[in-house]
Structure formats: structure tokens, C-alpha cells
Amino acid sequence: MESKAAFKTDKNEQKNKRSRHLWFLLLIFIALVTSSILGFILGRQTGTMPLGQVVDTIVLEPEVPVFHLSGQTLYTDGSPAAGLRMQLHSEPIETQTDSAGNFLFPNVEQGEHSISVLSATGDVLAQREVQILRQNQTHQASVKLTETDSYVIELSVDVRVLEITIELDQGSLSIDPNLTFATAEGQVSTPYGTANISQGTIVTPQGNVYLTDGHVIFPGGTQEDPTKILLPDDQVIIDHPLASDVYDVTREGIVTLPDGTVIKPGGEIITGEGAQEGPGETGVIVSQQTVTPIGSSGEEEKPKTEPTPEIRDPLEPPSESTEAVGKPEPEKPEEEIKPTLPPYTDPGEAKISASQKDGSFTSWDQYRTLDLFYNPTTGQNEKIAPGSQGYYLFQLENDRQEKLIITLTFTKEADSPYLSLVFTLQPYQKTGDSVSGTLTQDQPLTLKSEIEADSTLIYRLDWQWPLDSGMDEADTQAGKQGGTYKLNLTLHLEGEHE
Numbered sequence: 001m002e003s004k005a006a007f008k009t010d011k012n013e014q015k016n017k018r019s020r021h022l023w024f025l026l027l028i029f030i031a032l033v034t035s036s037i038l039g040f041i042l043g044r045q046t047g048t049m050p051l052g053q054v055v056d057t058i059v060l061e062p063e064v065p066v067f068h069l070s071g072q073t074l075y076t077d078g079s080p081a082a083g084l085r086m087q088l089h090s091e092p093i094e095t096q097t098d099s100a101g102n103f104l105f106p107n108v109e110q111g112e113h114s115i116s117v118l119s120a121t122g123d124v125l126a127q128r129e130v131q132i133l134r135q136n137q138t139h140q141a142s143v144k145l146t147e148t149d150s151y152v153i154e155l156s157v158d159v160r161v162l163e164i165t166i167e168l169d170q171g172s173l174s175i176d177p178n179l180t181f182a183t184a185e186g187q188v189s190t191p192y193g194t195a196n197i198s199q200g201t202i203v204t205p206q207g208n209v210y211l212t213d214g215h216v217i218f219p220g221g222t223q224e225d226p227t228k229i230l231l232p233d234d235q236v237i238i239d240h241p242l243a244s245d246v247y248d249v250t251r252e253g254i255v256t257l258p259d260g261t262v263i264k265p266g267g268e269i270i271t272g273e274g275a276q277e278g279p280g281e282t283g284v285i286v287s288q289q290t291v292t293p294i295g296s297s298g299e300e301e302k303p304k305t306e307p308t309p310e311i312r313d314p315l316e317p318p319s320e321s322t323e324a325v326g327k328p329e330p331e332k333p334e335e336e337i338k339p340t341l342p343p344y345t346d347p348g349e350a351k352i353s354a355s356q357k358d359g360s361f362t363s364w365d366q367y368r369t370l371d372l373f374y375n376p377t378t379g380q381n382e383k384i385a386p387g388s389q390g391y392y393l394f395q396l397e398n399d400r401q402e403k404l405i406i407t408l409t410f411t412k413e414a415d416s417p418y419l420s421l422v423f424t425l426q427p428y429q430k431t432g433d434s435v436s437g438t439l440t441q442d443q444p445l446t447l448k449s450e451i452e453a454d455s456t457l458i459y460r461l462d463w464q465w466p467l468d469s470g471m472d473e474a475d476t477q478a479g480k481q482g483g484t485y486k487l488n489l490t491l492h493l494e495g496e497h498e
Contacts, residue, residue: 065157065184066107066109066234067108067159067160067161067162068104068106068107068162068216068230069088069104069105069164070102070103070104070105070163070206070218071102071103071104071163071164071165071206072100072101072102072103072163072164072165072166073097073117073167073168073173074101074166074167074168075167075168075169076167080101080102081101081117081166083096083097083098083099083120084096084097084117084118084119084125085117085118085119086103086115086116086117086118087115087116087118088108088114089114090111093106093107098221099225100207100221100265100266102207102218102225106230106236107234109132110133110155111131111132112129112131113130113132115128115166115173117166117168117173125168125171126168126171126173127173128150128151128173128174128175129149129150130152130153130175131151131152134154134155134157134159135154135155135156136157137157138158139156139158139183139187139189139194140155140156140159141154141162141189143164143175143177143179145174151175155181156183158183158185159181159182160182160183160184161182161208161216162179162180163181163206163208164176165178165206178191179191180204180205182216186198186210186214188204188210188294190204190281190283191281192283192293192294193294193295193296195285197212198212199287200285200286201255201285202283202285202286203267203279203284203286204267204279205282207219207265207266207267207279211255212246213232213244213246214232215230215231215232215249217253217255218253219254219264219265219266220239220252220253220265221253221264221266225265226238226239227239227240227249227250227252227265229242229249253265259271259288259289260272261286261289263286266278269284269286271290272289273289275291280293282295282296349399349400350396350398350400350404350493351363351396351399352394352395352491353396354370355392355395357371357374361394361395364394372461372487373388373390373485374390374392385465386465386466386468386475387465387466387467388465389462389464390462391462392463393428393458393461394458394459394461395456395457395459396451396457396458396459397456398451398453398454399454400453400495401453401454402453403450403451403452403453403495404450404494405448405450405493405494405495406448406451406491406492406493407446407448407492407493407494408425408446408447408449408461408489408490408491408492409489410423410444410447410488410489411444411445411487411488411490412439412441412487412488413487413488416485416486417478417485419465419474419485420438420466420471420475421438421464421465422463422464423436423437423439423445423461423462424436424447424461424462424463424464425459425462426459426460427457427458427459428458433449435447436462439487441474
């Protein structure tokens, strides 16, 4: 009995050992499977492209877009200065006047420039310094000669095209103060009035044609004078015909409208009925075979009518209202006239510089791609996962005499997965004054800070993907989707002055 019991006990012990061994192997298998799944989820967060690029749009208020400078160069006797080279600096842009003296400098930025007129051999015939300033107003353009014998051209930020007239006189050039300009919304202003392309096709005094869909035609007229066409997206095409369902533009710049009206280079207009007209000094609106000068109301001034005196019965007692007839009105105290202050303008500017991989800073322009998740320690764009963190530096120079309020706004790119990233903004190597927040699924994240007047600061933008964000499902989905994670980053600066 004792031997049988011992034998049975040995068998049970062997059976239990095998069972424990199987459970151990099963636990190891489960652990391996779990690790593989976890590794797949986190490892899939990068594709073949480097991870962590941020596509940003920087908007400085007021936003300062480029504009297109068109013009006509004439001699003092009014004849066109044809076939001359013209240059615009600081970033050199060169063009040539056509047979009518017309020229176009596309994509001009604000700042210090010089306009030079050169002969065919490169000799400088005339030159003048020009400062171009963009102002935070609308529908405005002006030019004035300063005491230093240079010009200042002030444009509101919505000006898209500026037309000027340059006069050459014995080695010097001058700019006519009468300007024509067009805004991005299609408003065209000449010295005589304002019109909009919603009213019809507009022909300016220089003969440029503003079509109702946003195209602008700078006609050439001959094979040697190529036509330039400004597209609605501000690209310029040269010596190329343009056709649509409602109009045609030939290589020579002849525009044919739907009603049969033809506009030739130089601004000559031939309606479908055969009438010939030009833009004149005012510029014109062409619509339904009707040519209307800009600035004309089309209404005759009505003669002023004197009020009819009241006739009353002499036997009727006078009323309070009639007693006052014929009596002088009591003098009213003069109202105090308060001077109107000009809008505040600050001559300074703000400059933003982005951190480079070598630690230097470079200009941070619109649509710049930033390696936000670049690891300066390893020198690589590494895969990120829950628990990853890092930082990015950018520099802000405030030359203005006012404090600037800084607003950083983050939004998720449409094709990127949602990651619950935490961003913190603070001055670099300076304690305190930090702001932070978490990017949510559908709402933008906004962080605000400020920089004092006439100062320079380096800002540190920290990011973190929390290990325990409470968004496990979203984190897992991001890992399955993979690819490059992108954000839209907007930087907005706004002055604060008394």
C-alpha cells in the first residue's frame, strides 16, 4: 500500500511538473506575442519619410504680401522710352521697356530699393532710391519725394498691382504722384475714381486690362513686345495666349470679350457695334458694349430747389411755429473741433529665425518646413512613440518700440493621425513665464506669450507625447496608420501700444 501510494504520488508530481511547464511556455508565448504587437503599433509610426516635420504658416500682422509693379517710362516730351533695360534692387529684378515704354516688375517686396534705367549696353541712364512701405490700411497708395531726394511709396497691404509713370530727364528720373493701383479684391483706383471688376472689364490709362475673373493683361502688341499675364494666383506667364469660355487673349495681348468687344494693346476699345474709344486719363469700365469712364456717376446734377414759404391766413392767430418765421435764429455755441490723430505707425519690424540642425538660425518664412522632432543628440529624425519628448528653438527680434503679443496656434494636418501632444512655450534659458496645452482632436491649440519692445529672445517650444495620455485607442490608431506626422503652425504677432 505504501509503495502504491508513493508511485501514485510520483505520477501526480510528474503530471503537475508537466502542467506547470506548459503554463510557463504558454506565458512566454503570450508575452512574446504581446511584445510583437506592441512593437508593431509603435514601430509603425514612421514610414519611409522622416517623422516629425511640421508644415507651418507664419502670419505676421499685418501680413505683408508681395505686389506687382507695372509702369510706363517716358521722356519729358511724352514719347515712350522704348527698348531700355530696367532694374529693381535690392534683390535684382530686371525687365525691358516695350515699344510703348511699358514695363513690369513681378513679385516686389517691401523695403529699400533702387530703380535704374540702363541703355542696351548696360550704361546707367538714371537711378533713384525708393523705399516701399506696406501699411495696415486698405485701398491706399501714395508716392512722395523726400528731402534726401529719394522716393517713399506707401501701399496698403491689400494692393496687388501698382501702376506708375516714370519720366526721364537728362540723367534723372522722377515718378508721377498720380498712381493707379488694384487690390486683391478686384478694386481698381485711378486718380479720377474707383471701380471694381464686378462691374465689368477695366482698362487703365496705361492700357492694362483687368478681367472679371482676376486675370490682368499687360499687353505687348508686337512679337518683340511679349504680353505678360498675371494669373489669379499671382503667377506671371509671358508670351502665351489665354482662352476661356468668356474671353480670348492672343499672344499680342488683344482681348476679345463675349459681346464681341475688342481691346487692343494701348487700350484702344472697339465695341461690337464698331465704336472706337480709349481709356483716356480716367480709365474705363467696359460692360455690354458700353464704355464708362471711371469716376463718372452717370447722373446729372439736379438743380437745388428753394423751400416754398408758408402762406397763412392773416386773420388766424400766429402759432408758435409761425412766430419764428422771419426772426433770426439764436446763435449756437461753436462746437469744439478736436484734431484727428493720424493712425499709429511704428517704424520698427519683427524678425523670426528658425533653428538649424547645426545650431544656427535662418530666416523663418511662410510655408517653411520645420524638423520639429529632430533629435540634436543623435542627429536623426527618430521614430516617436508614447513617452517621447523633445524641443525646438526659434528666435524673435523685436525692433519695434512696442511690446508684441505672440500667439502660436497648432492644428492637425488633415491626413495626419491625431496625437495628444503637449506643447510648452517659454523663453529659452529663462525660468518661468511658460505656457502649455494639449492638442485635441478637433480644436486648435493656442499658446500666448509676449516680448518687450526693442529686444531679442530665443524661445523654446517643448513637445511631449505622454506615456499615459488616456487616449490609448487614438495612439494605437496612429501607430497603425503610420506615415509622417504633420502640423500646421501659425505664428501671429500683434503690437501693444498706448
